[in-house]
Structure formats: structure tokens, C-alpha cells
Amino acid sequence: MKHRIILHCDVNNFFASVECALNPSLKDLPLAVTGEKSKRNGIVLAKNNLAKMCGVQTGDVIFKAKQKCPDLVCVRPHHDMYEKYSKKIRKIYEEYTDRVEPFGIDECWLDVTDTVKFFGTPLDIANTLRKRIKEEIGVTISVGISFSKIFAKLGSDMKKPDAVTLIPYSTFKKQTYHLPLNSVIGIGKRLEVKLNKMNIYTLGDLAGYDEKIIKKKFGVVGENLQKKLQGIGDDEIASAFDYRQVKSIGNGTTTIVDVKNMEEMKSVVMFLCDEIASRLRKKNLVGSTIHISLRTSELTWASKSHTIETLTNTAKDLFDESIKMIEKMWDKYTLIRSVRISVSNLQDETAINQLNFFDKKNNKKQLNKAIDKIREKYGYKSIQPLITKNEEFINSNALRLDDRD
Numbered sequence: 001m002k003h004r005i006i007l008h009c010d011v012n013n014f015f016a017s018v019e020c021a022l023n024p025s026l027k028d029l030p031l032a033v034t035g036e037k038s039k040r041n042g043i044v045l046a047k048n049n050l051a052k053m054c055g056v057q058t059g060d061v062i063f064k065a066k067q068k069c070p071d072l073v074c075v076r077p078h079h080d081m082y083e084k085y086s087k088k089i090r091k092i093y094e095e096y097t098d099r100v101e102p103f104g105i106d107e108c109w110l111d112v113t114d115t116v117k118f119f120g121t122p123l124d125i126a127n128t129l130r131k132r133i134k135e136e137i138g139v140t141i142s143v144g145i146s147f148s149k150i151f152a153k154l155g156s157d158m159k160k161p162d163a164v165t166l167i168p169y170s171t172f173k174k175q176t177y178h179l180p181l182n183s184v185i186g187i188g189k190r191l192e193v194k195l196n197k198m199n200i201y202t203l204g205d206l207a208g209y210d211e212k213i214i215k216k217k218f219g220v221v222g223e224n225l226q227k228k229l230q231g232i233g234d235d236e237i238a239s240a241f242d243y244r245q246v247k248s249i250g251n252g253t254t255t256i257v258d259v260k261n262m263e264e265m266k267s268v269v270m271f272l273c274d275e276i277a278s279r280l281r282k283k284n285l286v287g288s289t290i291h292i293s294l295r296t297s298e299l300t301w302a303s304k305s306h307t308i309e310t311l312t313n314t315a316k317d318l319f320d321e322s323i324k325m326i327e328k329m330w331d332k333y334t335l336i337r338s339v340r341i342s343v344s345n346l347q348d349e350t351a352i353n354q355l356n357f358f359d360k361k362n363n364k365k366q367l368n369k370a371i372d373k374i375r376e377k378y379g380y381k382s383i384q385p386l387i388t389k390n391e392e393f394i395n396s397n398a399l400r401l402d403d404r405d
């Protein structure tokens with residue numbers, strides 16, 4: 001059987017590395033990229049190796065990080081630059097295969113099964129990428145090479161920075177089966193706890209467990225995960241030159257003060273939904289699956305997805321559904337620090353039966369059109385839903401768009 005050849009490339013300390021590439025005088029200092037001190041996101045977002053060696057961790061509040069590392073240099077994030085670097089790096093990957101799948105801003109899977117013959121061996125490609133990105137971009141990457149996405153990603157974690165790890169089919173069990181469950185993606189904390197209760201602690205434990213029991217307890221998700229760990233099957237990596245379907249459109253924000261009641265939550269949610277809806281319309285897309293993540297002040301996440309019956313790109317529809325979901329997932333005692341909403345299951349607006357989609361909602365469509373036109377002419381902020389005028393949250397930069405995809 002012919003195995004695929006998958007590379008997983010991960011930029012080391014991405015945010016901090018870009019900051020050093022932009023300002024080389026920071027290179028030999030312990031560095032942290034942090035949110036604004038006066039605001040609630042005054043935490044360490046990323047750090048370099050020197051800061052890591054002092055014990056600085058992502059998520060530390062600034063003063064705590066400085067206690068651990070008095071010489072720590074803190075810089076504000078430059079998201080536009082991270083975006084730029086990410087694109088430049090992806091361009092280099094795309095010279096070696098058209099099958100490049102990004103995962104987050106600084107990681108990509110590359111399927112080089114069909115193109116490796118043009119560039120030597122898989123190891124040659126990995127080393128070339130490593131060298132080129134160091135020389136041309138000024139940051140380092142770790143590369144994992146394997147026969148599936150899950151093991152390629154595991155490989156890129158094994159040795160870093162600036163390193164290559166090979167996990168071939170012939171030895172993957174020996175190399176990985178002793179590792180703890182959390183060394184692969186797809187096993188979150190809650191699943192890990194459940195598996196531990198069944199005496200499953202390592203990747204090998206899970207791979208070798210009675211398949212029927214795994215399927216019964218964890219459904220298709222558990223079954224697929226177990227298969228992947230056994231080295232069977234994996235997800236395809238789509239061609240970059242296939243029609244580039246946007247998978248989801250989303251938006252997140254961190255508030256200055258914790259959100260503590262539904263009134264406040266509503267203004268945050270409307271702010272996000274309004275922006276998402278506007279972007280959907282710009283791309284002529286409609287969507288039906290809403291995904292919400294809430295982060296509490298203790299930095300833990302709760303998330304939920306729900307598919308609605310209609311396809312929409314109207315802020316009010318997204319808002320109504322989001323609020324219904326949040327009613328179910330938030331106890332309203334826990335303080336919320338950040339909210340993220342995204343919409344997927346996207347389809348081309350024009351591909352939908354115009355009659356049944358717009359008939360009832362014709363007035364909504366007219367309204368959306370008018371809003372979009374005003375914004376085109378006078379800027380995005382020229383017209384805003386009234387509910388987002390909740391001063392405490394929406395004032396100037398109080399609500400900042402953290403990340404968009």
C-alpha cells in the first residue's frame with residue numbers, strides 16, 4: 001500500500017518571532033507579546049524561548065510574568081504583520097505542492113505525495129523549507145513528516161525550534177505509542193479525563209482498546225480518532241487551486257470589563273454579528289451554522305454549534321440565534337471575558353432559490369443593502385445597531401476585533 005507523504009510545518013513562537021524579525025534588537029532579550037495593560041487583555045499572548053526559560057507562560061498577566069522575569073520586554077501585538085508573514089510563508093509552501101491546508105495562522109499541512117519526485121526526498125523538502133523560511137522570512141519552523149496529518153503534526157511538536165522529525169509508517173507505533181493522550185490534536189481535556197477513567201493513558205492504550213467499546217462510548221468521533229491512531233485513514237488535504245471555498249466567517253473580541261449580564265452580552269453579540277453579516281454580504285455568502293465560544297475570566301472555554309433552518313446573512317438573524325444559544329450555555333454567574341462567533345456551512349447567495357430565500361425577507365434585504373451602501377460611502381462605523389452603543393463595552397477601542405477568519 002502506498003502511503004501519503006504529509007508535512008506539518010509550524011512556525012516557532014510565531015508572534016514573538018515576527019516581532020524579532022521586525023526589530024532585530026529584541027532578538028537576544030526575553031520577549032513577550034502582550035495585550036494592553038490597562039485593558040482586560042493585558043496578558044501574555046506569546047513569548048520567545050528566553051522568556052519561556054524564565055517560566056513565562058502564555059496567559060500570564062503582565063505583572064506576574066515580570067515577577068518571573070524582571071528583564072522581560074513586553075511589546076504590543078501587530079496582527080497585520082502576523083497576517084502578512086503568514087501569507088508570505090504559505091506562498092513558499094505552495095511552491096512545493098498545491099495541497100496546502102492552513103491550521104491557525106502559523107501552521108500548515110502539506111501533502112507532497114505527488115510532487116516529492118520533483119524535489120528529492122520528503123526530508124529534502126522539509127530541510128529546504130526550513131532553510132528558506134529562515135533566510136527569506138527570518139523566522140524558524142519545525143517540520144513533522146509522516147503518512148497522515150495527525151502524526152505529521154505530532155512530529156512537528158517533537159523537536160523544535162528549527163528542526164525536522166520523521167515518523168514513517170514502519171516505526172510510528174514505536175515512536176509515538178508511549179506518548180500521553182494530549183500529544184495529539186482531537187483529544188481535549190474532557191475527553192482525556194473520560195479516557196483516563198477507562199485506564200487509557202497513552203496513544204497506544206487508545207489505539208489498542210476494544211473498538212466496539214470506543215465506538216459505543218464516543219460515537220463516530222471516537223471511532224475515527226482510534227482509527228487514525230492505528231494508522232488507518234486520515235482527512236484529505238484539499239488543493240489550493242480548487243475553488244477556494246471560504247469555510248467560515250467569524251469574529252472574536254475581548255472586552256475591557258467582564259460581561260456580567262445578558263444586557264451587556266447582547267451588545268457584544270450584536271457588535272460581532274453585525275460585522276460578520278456585513279462580511280458575508282460583501283462575499284455574497286449566506287450561512288446556516290453558528291458557532292459560539294465563550295471564554296471566562298479564568299480563561300476556560302465553552303463552545304457550542306447550532307445549525308438553523310434558513311440560510312442568512314442578516315445581523316438580526318445571527319443575533320437572535322446566538323442569544324438563544326448563549327442562554328443555554330451560559331449560567332450568567334460566570335464572568336465572561338471574551339466572545340467569539342463564527343458562521344459556517346456557507347453557500348453562494350446567488351445559488352439559492354431566490355424566491356424562497358428572499359420572498360419573506362425582501363424588506364430585510366433592502367435594509368441590508370442600504371446599510372452596506374452607507375458603509376461603503378462613509379465607513380463601517382458610520383451606521384451601527386443601537387444596541388451596540390452600550391458605552392462601557394463599545395466605546396472607542398473597548399471592543400476590539402481580536403481575530404477574524
Ligand SMILES: [Mg+2]
Nearest residue numbers: 010011012106
Ligand atoms: Mg507555532
